[in-house]
Amino acid sequence: MSPLARWRAGVLFAMSAGALLLLALAQRAQSGYERTLAARDATAAAAYLTIVTPVARRGAGYDLPQLLIRARALEELPGFSGRFEIYHATAPLIRATAPPLGAAALQQLRREVAVRWTGEAALAPLLDRDGWDVVGAVAARADAGTWPVSTWSLGALLLLLVAGTQSLGAIGRPRHAWRQSIGPYGVVAALFGVAVFADVRGAAADATDRWLYDTRLLMQEAAARVPEIRSAPAGLATLARGAEIVPGDSGPSTAWRRAAGGAVRAAVAVRLAPGRWVELRARPGEGEAGTAVWLPVLLGLAALGPLGALLAAWSTATAPRQRRETVAAWGFLAPSALHLAAFSFAPLLLVVYVSLHRWSPIEPTRAFVALANYGRVFRDPLVWSALGRTLVYALYVPASMTLALGLAVIIGRRGSGAATSALRAFFLLPYASSVVAIALVWQWMYHPDFGLLNQLLTRAGLGPVNWLGDPKTALAAVMLVSVWIHLGYQLTVFLAGLRAIPQTYLDAARVDGANAWQRFRRVTFPLLAPVTVFVLVTGIIGGFQVLALVMVLTGGGPLGATDLIAYHIYRIAWERQQFGDASALALLLFAVLFGATWAQLKLLDRRVEYG
Amino acid sequence: MGNRAGRRGTLGRWVSYALALPLALLMIAPFLYMAAVALMSERDSLRPPVPEHFAAALAALPVGRFLLNSAIFSLAVVAGQVLTSATAAYAFARLRFPGRDRLFLAYLCTLMAPGVLLVIPRFLLIDVLGWVDTYQGVISTELVSVTGIFLLRQFFRTIPRDLEDAARLEGAGEWTIFWRVIVPPSRPALATLAVLAFADQWRSFLWPLVATRSSAMRPIEVGIANLGGTYAVSWSYQVASARAAVIPLMVLYFVAQKYFIRGVEETI
Amino acid sequence: MASVTLRRLAKRYDPHGRPALEEVSLEVSDGEFFVLLGPSGCGKTTLLRCIAGLEEPSAGEVLLDGRDVTRLEPAARDVAMVFQTYALYPHLTVRRNIAFGLEVRRVPAAEITRRVQQAAERLGLGTLLDRRPGELSGGERQRVALGRALVREPQVFLLDEPLSHLEPTLRSELRAELLELHRALRTTVVYVTHDQVEAMAMGQRIAVLERGRLRQVGTPAELYGRPEDVFVARFIGNPGMNLLKGRGRSTGDEGGVVDCGTWSVPVPLERYEGEIYLGVRPEHVSLVAPDQGVGAADVRGVEPLGPDTIVRLDANGQALVARLHGIPDLRPGDRVGVKLDRRQLHLFDAAGARMR
Numbered sequence A: 001m002s003p004l005a006r007w008r009a010g011v012l013f014a015m016s017a018g019a020l021l022l023l024a025l026a027q028r029a030q031s032g033y034e035r036t037l038a039a040r041d042a043t044a045a046a047a048y049l050t051i052v053t054p055v056a057r058r059g060a061g062y063d064l065p066q067l068l069i070r071a072r073a074l075e076e077l078p079g080f081s082g083r084f085e086i087y088h089a090t091a092p093l094i095r096a097t098a099p100p101l102g103a104a105a106l107q108q109l110r111r112e113v114a115v116r117w118t119g120e121a122a123l124a125p126l127l128d129r130d131g132w133d134v135v136g137a138v139a140a141r142a143d144a145g146t147w148p149v150s151t152w153s154l155g156a157l158l159l160l161l162v163a164g165t166q167s168l169g170a171i172g173r174p175r176h177a178w179r180q181s182i183g184p185y186g187v188v189a190a191l192f193g194v195a196v197f198a199d200v201r202g203a204a205a206d207a208t209d210r211w212l213y214d215t216r217l218l219m220q221e222a223a224a225r226v227p228e229i230r231s232a233p234a235g236l237a238t239l240a241r242g243a244e245i246v247p248g249d250s251g252p253s254t255a256w257r258r259a260a261g262g263a264v265r266a267a268v269a270v271r272l273a274p275g276r277w278v279e280l281r282a283r284p285g286e287g288e289a290g291t292a293v294w295l296p297v298l299l300g301l302a303a304l305g306p307l308g309a310l311l312a313a314w315s316t317a318t319a320p321r322q323r324r325e326t327v328a329a330w331g332f333l334a335p336s337a338l339h340l341a342a343f344s345f346a347p348l349l350l351v352v353y354v355s356l357h358r359w360s361p362i363e364p365t366r367a368f369v370a371l372a373n374y375g376r377v378f379r380d381p382l383v384w385s386a387l388g389r390t391l392v393y394a395l396y397v398p399a400s401m402t403l404a405l406g407l408a409v410i411i412g413r414r415g416s417g418a419a420t421s422a423l424r425a426f427f428l429l430p431y432a433s434s435v436v437a438i439a440l441v442w443q444w445m446y447h448p449d450f451g452l453l454n455q456l457l458t459r460a461g462l463g464p465v466n467w468l469g470d471p472k473t474a475l476a477a478v479m480l481v482s483v484w485i486h487l488g489y490q491l492t493v494f495l496a497g498l499r500a501i502p503q504t505y506l507d508a509a510r511v512d513g514a515n516a517w518q519r520f521r522r523v524t525f526p527l528l529a530p531v532t533v534f535v536l537v538t539g540i541i542g543g544f545q546v547l548a549l550v551m552v553l554t555g556g557g558p559l560g561a562t563d564l565i566a567y568h569i570y571r572i573a574w575e576r577q578q579f580g581d582a583s584a585l586a587l588l589l590f591a592v593l594f595g596a597t598w599a600q601l602k603l604l605d606r607r608v609e610y611g
Numbered sequence B: 001m002g003n004r005a006g007r008r009g010t011l012g013r014w015v016s017y018a019l020a021l022p023l024a025l026l027m028i029a030p031f032l033y034m035a036a037v038a039l040m041s042e043r044d045s046l047r048p049p050v051p052e053h054f055a056a057a058l059a060a061l062p063v064g065r066f067l068l069n070s071a072i073f074s075l076a077v078v079a080g081q082v083l084t085s086a087t088a089a090y091a092f093a094r095l096r097f098p099g100r101d102r103l104f105l106a107y108l109c110t111l112m113a114p115g116v117l118l119v120i121p122r123f124l125l126i127d128v129l130g131w132v133d134t135y136q137g138v139i140s141t142e143l144v145s146v147t148g149i150f151l152l153r154q155f156f157r158t159i160p161r162d163l164e165d166a167a168r169l170e171g172a173g174e175w176t177i178f179w180r181v182i183v184p185p186s187r188p189a190l191a192t193l194a195v196l197a198f199a200d201q202w203r204s205f206l207w208p209l210v211a212t213r214s215s216a217m218r219p220i221e222v223g224i225a226n227l228g229g230t231y232a233v234s235w236s237y238q239v240a241s242a243r244a245a246v247i248p249l250m251v252l253y254f255v256a257q258k259y260f261i262r263g264v265e266e267t268i
Numbered sequence C: 001m002a003s004v005t006l007r008r009l010a011k012r013y014d015p016h017g018r019p020a021l022e023e024v025s026l027e028v029s030d031g032e033f034f035v036l037l038g039p040s041g042c043g044k045t046t047l048l049r050c051i052a053g054l055e056e057p058s059a060g061e062v063l064l065d066g067r068d069v070t071r072l073e074p075a076a077r078d079v080a081m082v083f084q085t086y087a088l089y090p091h092l093t094v095r096r097n098i099a100f101g102l103e104v105r106r107v108p109a110a111e112i113t114r115r116v117q118q119a120a121e122r123l124g125l126g127t128l129l130d131r132r133p134g135e136l137s138g139g140e141r142q143r144v145a146l147g148r149a150l151v152r153e154p155q156v157f158l159l160d161e162p163l164s165h166l167e168p169t170l171r172s173e174l175r176a177e178l179l180e181l182h183r184a185l186r187t188t189v190v191y192v193t194h195d196q197v198e199a200m201a202m203g204q205r206i207a208v209l210e211r212g213r214l215r216q217v218g219t220p221a222e223l224y225g226r227p228e229d230v231f232v233a234r235f236i237g238n239p240g241m242n243l244l245k246g247r248g249r250s251t252g253d254e255g256g257v258v259d260c261g262t263w264s265v266p267v268p269l270e271r272y273e274g275e276i277y278l279g280v281r282p283e284h285v286s287l288v289a290p291d292q293g294v295g296a297a298d299v300r301g302v303e304p305l306g307p308d309t310i311v312r313l314d315a316n317g318q319a320l321v322a323r324l325h326g327i328p329d330l331r332p333g334d335r336v337g338v339k340l341d342r343r344q345l346h347l348f349d350a351a352g353a354r355m356r
């Protein structure tokens, strides 16, 4: 077998496996919904019988003739889709000729009191009136399920076959040839996946509708037979597992969809008595709402064929060395690429999703609110003041930068290397240590009564200042700490920048008669410009991300005087538990910082070449 | 002439030290203060120090546990980052494959996402995985460092390509080339990355704060920051434990100072 | 031992740019010392890397001993290469550097020791084995790189300008050593250089490459005595061949003349009219009294070398160089007559190709 034929066989296998698995899965999903429906119908019918059947005069059991009548009446309900057999103990009631229930199965029901499956039928326990004992069972047959796909999916499948054959033929041909056929194949495959997903979703919706419809029938029937129920519909709760009964208005007999509590839910109106209506509403996540997880699975399966074809086409069209190198490269990249996909890119998508929803970890429902979160944070004056405050705070960057530059020029050129690096070691110390510890120490340094700063001030007769407690001084105090932290870093960067400037330039300037200031102004500073821009921009970007320092030092206080934007976002998310708002605001911040970084890259595009 | 210039140089040197030295002292003053304060009682920070306070702080708070957690987090993250960064950097620096530059750009883009942005979805993610308040929850998100990849890529690119071709000619595969030709001369760069990653992880605050709940899981940074709320101990206790948090970093800094400085210089 | 055959080999780095190699076909026979010669950037290294398998040719085939290895991995070709930059692993000692290829191929340790020892003795590296490349001089590094190739006992040696970084005296010393080594081993060697003196001195055959094209392949004597085109004529020899531009015209009965300004040089030329290059090596130019020879020229410069003297002349506005014995009494500005050795004239057509 030639390599090309091997590739084609492999791709053919991937294609058919993808399509067949997809269909099998869809079939499975659909019969799953049918089975759920059957189980629910059986449970509801059992509950219905418990409610409507009178108790025998003696003993706890039901009045058997009455049970027989009620059971047979179930068959007559108009439009009822359940197909039942009802057993009293092991004896069938509806069709007397049907085989009796196995004793073992009944025993099992007694022990577990839960829906069981026997072959094609769901078996729900029939409890006595008090719910003490299992006196029988209701068996409901699941629909075998129809042909798993709709005509739409069938059409897509046909297209898929055509496109797949095309792609198969294109493997081994030049690049532009296979590009032209695999692209459409991918599109068709995606289409097919979506169409099958629509089928699955449709099946789920249909099962939900029928369940609601059947439950409605049973509820109305129960209300007709047991008048007390009409005024206390809560008694029907056992009938409507998986749904809730809420006060409602008149409505059609078929289920409809409505947005309630943040999610679209299926509901149906139930008429208990003339003028007395309730609404039966599927719980959130019931029915087709829970089908969303199928979409990625189905699309993933659908992608199997196109991806295989792509791989094969690429492999056969690529020189072996390049192929080997590419494979090796992806091997080396796999750990980081997978990690970034899972913990950086997926979160970035997720955060966009979250920002479009009302999302709180303490609320169960997540309503889609479009851009409302963005609008809210945009209109929030606190956000704007936090932003403004952060801008003011970021002024510490130019301040400390000036200091660092001055220091670098002073100690950089002169002095022995050892002395310079010893000094630098001192300056870099805060940068290498922990922010929380620094915040704690400075808290103590700033203490109004015992702090070092105030002790010195008091001795100088300048009176104590409540540095962190006074809204007027708190931000300045935080900025001072930031200068202290970052001075060493900036100094180190500037020293490195200075070292990269050839001494000959300065010597030339000296020969030309420039004094120290002129040399700095005309030679050093222009040559340092890229470094300066870098320090400035990264410093300001860092300023917009400061969180731990204010959190520990001031907690954003006093009176929000040090509530910087990153900390503000943190508080929206983790104190107010508004993930949606926080995500929106954080994304806005991200956009701004992204722009700033981009601008910086553009600015630094033309780096200085010392030639 | 020469003598005069020399004297002027010496004078300038003394002047510059006279300017820089007090500033340098200011820089370390808070650390000295921290050392002193931890030994004092709250009311009398000017009276003679009381050594028992340090011991009392250690006894009252699970500082040992915090330190252990920090050590576990930091070492695991260092191991992960060095490994993933080295392999990825090799691919980006040395191997040719379609889409390489675009992929690298995509890697770099993740650098621009602010921490406070990523914390929310990452928390949701580890929540789904059931990893909140576990070691794997704190560690897993940090195992790749794009900065590290960038740093090592820069370094790998300085290694002559002929070296690699020579090995290839002698029959070495990509992995052998990576492991035996690229990695050994890159040890300084790997050490720089390891030191920076360790320090960064040791003092990382936001993510461990969000991803852990119990004090048994908290690293020292988060542990001491929360003390005021949870334990209501005095500041001198806090400062004492802050000192416990800083000491390992200081030791690392003094032992591996050149790597810190190299790390800073590499960022330009 | 193996022959190396290249068939219409082409290499393009940039799909839209100029190709680095164009249709190179070559045959290096078994045990030959073959030199690839060309100016910087002509594609010598590229050619070598294609033979080694480090570059994939865009077209054409590489055959080793008649076997097509074009798609084979470098490791599977059993060739060794000494790189222009030596490419010694900086973190390994000389011993480990030499042993690296054997270690990668999982040769038994005892065998490795034996072979490293052998190579070290042969190259005089015995005392350097435990040093690192950073602690070696240029010549020593070159030897280590050679040792690393040697120890593999490959079928073909590829040497990429191995001597170009060395000082002249060391270079000629090592040149001799290399030839000695080749005589001892009898392995096929493809040797790249941009230095024509080195090429002439070492190569059994030489291929001249220019801008990715093969200009001529032949023995040193062939290249010198019968250059196939203007480029080779100029490139080989120091100084290179004089090329005088003129118009050829035939005078009937197997004769003709080339008119260069006021000169008319009789040449063996049949039925040709048009532009022509007249080539003559400097040693075939002699100077006579101004009214003799083919014409007169002005002396522009005199460079005495000892045994010879290079005299630079201006002949009707065209530069002409003569190599004379001894040190003649000439000064810039002198007017002299020029004589050309008729049996040693080369004719090239307007496109630069040799005529006849």
Ligand SMILES: Nc1ncnc2c1ncn2[C@@H]1O[C@H](COP(=O)(O)OP(=O)(O)OP(=O)(O)O)[C@@H](O)[C@H]1O
Binding pocket: C013, C014, C020, C038, C039, C040, C041, C042, C043, C044, C045, C046, C047, C084, C194
């Ligand atoms: N990896 C590469 N990518 C793109 N172009 C290349 C590459 N390697 C070489 N080239 C180009 O191919 C041409 C031939 O290069 P090559 O290195 O083979 O020249 P060379 O003859 O070895 O020169 P030198 O004597 O300077 O070593 C040059 O124009 C060079 O710019």
Ligand SMILES: [Mg+2]
Binding pocket: C044, C045, C046, C084, C160
């Ligand atoms: Mg070269």
